[in-house]
Structure formats: structure tokens, C-alpha cells
Amino acid sequence: MSETSAFIIIVAAIFTNNILLSNFLGMCSFLVCSRQIGTALGLGAAVIFVMTCTTVLNYGIYYGVLVKDAPLCSADLTFLAFIIFIAVIAAFVQFVEMFVERFSPKLYYALGIFLPLITVNCAILGAALFMIIRKYSFWQSLGYGFGAGVGWALAILLIAGLRKKMGYSRVPKPFQGVSIAMIITGVMAMTFMGFAGMVSIQ
Numbered sequence: 001m002s003e004t005s006a007f008i009i010i011v012a013a014i015f016t017n018n019i020l021l022s023n024f025l026g027m028c029s030f031l032v033c034s035r036q037i038g039t040a041l042g043l044g045a046a047v048i049f050v051m052t053c054t055t056v057l058n059y060g061i062y063y064g065v066l067v068k069d070a071p072l073c074s075a076d077l078t079f080l081a082f083i084i085f086i087a088v089i090a091a092f093v094q095f096v097e098m099f100v101e102r103f104s105p106k107l108y109y110a111l112g113i114f115l116p117l118i119t120v121n122c123a124i125l126g127a128a129l130f131m132i133i134r135k136y137s138f139w140q141s142l143g144y145g146f147g148a149g150v151g152w153a154l155a156i157l158l159i160a161g162l163r164k165k166m167g168y169s170r171v172p173k174p175f176q177g178v179s180i181a182m183i184i185t186g187v188m189a190m191t192f193m194g195f196a197g198m199v200s201i202q
Helices: 006-014 027-032 037-066 078-103 105-114 116-120 122-133 138-166 178-195
Strands: none
Touching: 006 138, 027 105, 027 116, 027 138, 027 178, 037 078, 037 105, 037 116, 037 122, 037 138, 078 105, 078 116, 078 122, 105 116, 122 138, 138 178
């Protein structure tokens, strides 16, 4: 098991191993919901909450129930990990959706179909799977879930600000829309590579 501290994992998950800019997970909602800063901020906050909570819950379920000789089950049920991880994510997304609809209807309608689609956001599932692959402890998993969520939110806020700025620019017609967003995302990914000398997690 890695001895890396949870704080180092948080920093690395935000900058050097950003789940979106390093692994390109969660690109669909990233591109579609980054046209407005308010929408990007709301979705980013929802992703941080869901990713942090589901990573911790999935950690408990995996090591408490699914692995062989777990405290709550002696059989090896790790083959069910994908299904159970997605079920946990879906339950949390449903909670977030109801909360946002109740307290911020404007944000709820701005996010539209992409709020419930956090359920199938590969970045959320990816965080749970990286936690297992890298054999993180509980605190490391908590740190990684939070850091990966903050990293994803930071990326969508950055591109939302840049896309708003581009509204006042003369972008050539062939590059308007998704094309220029993908180009900017690539440049952002290369920019974040500049943090590679700080910390790294494998």
C-alpha cells in the first residue's frame, strides 16, 4: 500500500494528475456545461460532493463486503464492483438532483440533463477505480476523491472563463464551438504538465 500522505494525493489529484486533463475522463459534461461560469461552478460543486462521498462509500463497500474474507462477507465478490459502484453513484446523484431542484431551480434547469448524467460521468467511476487499482487507504481514498473532484471543477471553471472571454474574440468560423474548446483543453492539459515536478501519484 502506498505511503503517500492524503495531502500530497489531494495536491497531485488537482494539479499533476488532474483526472480530466491527464486522463480525459468526464469530457462530455465538461464541454457542454462550460459555456456559462455559473453553470460550470454549480456542476463543479456537485461533482466534488458526489466524487468525494462516493469514493469513500465505495471504499467501505469494496473492502468491507466485496473482497475475499471481508468483515461482512467471506466470499470474493469483487466481480460485482462495477455494478455496485455505479449504483452508489446513481443514489448520490439522485440526492444531489433533488437538493438542487429544491434550493436552486435556476441552476437545475441550466444544468438540464447533465445533472442526472453525473451518474454515468466516467470521472466519478474512474476515481473509485483508481482508488482500488492504487490500493489507497481510507484517508488516501478520501483525499483522492476530494482532490479529483476539485481538479475536475477547476478545469471546467477555467475553460468556462476562457470560453466567455472568447465571446468577445474573432474566432475563425471553422474553429468555433467544440473545436476551439477542444484546442483550449489540450493547451490547458499541456499547461498543467508544468506542475509535473511538484508531486505525482501512480
